[in-house]
Amino acid sequence: MRSALSTFNEIWQSQFRTLFLSELQRFPAGTAFLIGCSGGMDSMLLLHFMAILCPQHVRAIYVDHQLQQPSQAWGQLVAEQCRQLNIPCIIQPVQVASGNLENQARSARYQAFQQHLKSHEVLVLAHHQQDQAETVLLRLFSGAGIHGLAAMREVEQRDHYTLWRPFLSLSREQIAAWTAQLNLPYVDDPSNQDTHYDRAWCRKDLWPMLQSRFPQMQQAVARSSYLMQDAEDILQDVLQDDWQRCGDSNQLNLQMLDQLSVARRRQLLSAWMKGEGQYRPPFEMVQCLQAEVIEAQADAQAALHWNQYYFVRFQGHIYRLAQSCYLASKQQPPADQQQICFSPEQMISLPAGNFQIQSAQVGLAWNLLGQKLQLSFRQGGEKIHLHGRVGRWPLKKAIQEAQIFPWLRHTIQIISIDNVMLGVFTPKGFWLAQSVYCEAGGWQPNLISQP
Structure with a gap:
């Protein structure tokens, strides 16, 4: 370890110190880090650096996609390196869903990361400059706009966590040189050579051809992604204004x-x-x-x-x-009735919302409480005499006048007794029907909240 530490110090005092220090300053002192480590060259170097720089604040996670026979052995290599570096290691097997294998494996991997991330931790991944350039090219081929071509950011705020990619401005050649200097073990995933996958094809077949014509292509494409990130930030400001207005x-x-x-x-x-x-x-x-x-x-x-x-x-x-x-809302509501009894202050959960039995200036007779009432879904064609209105009119017209959303109308229910309509439960509240059961100082089910 002393030899490795000495070699690390040489690297640290040269190019890497400025890069890492400027990035580490983004995070408060004492920030904890969870390193996604696949066992590959990039992530093993990242694991080594982070373990030396933040020894008390680092954990690692190896996600076993269980897609290749040696995947368990790769996990054991990661675990052994973590043991030597004296940092905790998580081995998390996952099941990859069917479909696009690259996308589904990525989805399963990030779900595993989120499962183990603590509220104060930053997820750290070893994406580098060539990964960034490949991402830009692949998204360009899929017809992406500014958001897609902005590709990966060094620090990215996601919904529930922060993601940090400290190697994003480093070339793969630099990473390979440092890995060799430190004599770090790592695995070569054979799927990285399988041109059936888009990224492997881009890296193995397309990349050498483009680079032979444009030697500085990697830096140029990566630089384009940073320019796109600036454009995306400006667009986001305009978008937020439009969103709030609309x-x-x-x-x-x-x-x-x-x-x-x-x-x-x-x-x-x-x-x-x-x-x-x-x-x-x-x-x-x-x-x-x-x-x-x-x-x-x-x-x-x-x-x-x-x-x-x-x-x-x-x-x-x-x-x-x-x-x-x-x-x-496209299903035919059931035609059968159900019996229901109400009591004072009772909370009722119905498809149209959550209601509470409360006293009202005008409402239903108190002697109805405790009686068996009939509750049924609207079938169409019903008429209602709304309390305070003249005459009976189609319930459909009342619903339209109240501008109840069409996709919520299937939740409307009618309450009655002995074929006398007492009222209607709607997403906009309870509608009292005029009947012999109305009285001053009665009760009504009041809408408390949407379901």
């Missing part, structure tokens, strides 16, 4: 949206559709939203499905609905 995460005002330029409108729709997801929708999907939903005929019930959400238009707004919510 709506929120669940809905956008189409009149305000129409006041934006085509480019700003497209960017806002793209970010809004992404929501909390990891990736923005394809360009074509944003175009479909504009053409098939926003520009559809006023009476059309158009909906666009993407990434577990449905996008629908209603009353001059466009809404993003969870798939479960939208599909539930």
Whole structure:
């Protein structure tokens, strides 16, 4: 270890010191770090450096994707290095879902990281300059915009944690030289040579050809990613202003949206559709939203499905609905009735919302409490005589006048006794029906919250 430490000190006093110190200063003193270590050359060097620089604040995690026979042995190599460096090590097996293997393996890996990250820890990964340049090229080939071409950031704030890539400005050749100087063991994953995978093809076949023509390509492409990051930051400021002006995460005002330029409108729709997801929708999907939903005929019930959400238009707004919510509204509500009894101050949880029995200036007779009442879903064609209104009129018309969202109308329920309508539970509250059971100083179910 003394020899390795001496070699490390030589590296530290040369090029690496300035790089690492400037990055470490981003974090408060005493920050803890969780290092994602695959056993490869890059991550083993990172593990070694971090263990020497922050020996009391470092843990490592090896994610075993269980896709290759020697994966357990690679984990043991990581664990042995951690033992020698006297830092804790986590070995986490994962199951990789079917589909695009590269994407699914990445998803499983990050889920494992988040599972073990503590609230005060920073996730540290060993992506380097060539990884960055490859990412830019692959995203360019997929038709990415500024967000995609900005690629990876050295420090990235994600939803629940911070990600740090201290090697991002280092070349793979520099990393290889330092690894050789320190005589560090590491594994060569054979999948990195399998050109069936896009990144391996880019690295093995495309990269040498491009670099023979453009020797400084790696630095140039990586530099482009930093310029894109600046552009993305500027765009993000404009986007936030547009977002606040036009709506929120669940809905956008189409009149305000129409006041934006085509480019700003497209960017806002793209970010809004992404929501909390990891990736923005394809360009074509944003175009479909504009053409098939926003520009559809006023009476059309158009909906666009993407990434577990449905996008629908209603009353001059466009809404993003969870798939479960939208599909539930398309089901025929059950026709059978159920019996229900109420008591004073009782809390009732119904599809339309959470209600509480409370006294009211005008409400239902108190002697109805404790009696068996009938509760049924709206089937269509019902009429209601709303208390305070003249005459009976279609319940459908009352629902439309109240502008209850179409995708919530299936939650509406009618309460009655002996075929006399007492009222209606709706997402906008309880509607009292005029009947012989109405009295001054009675009770009503008041809407407390949405379900």
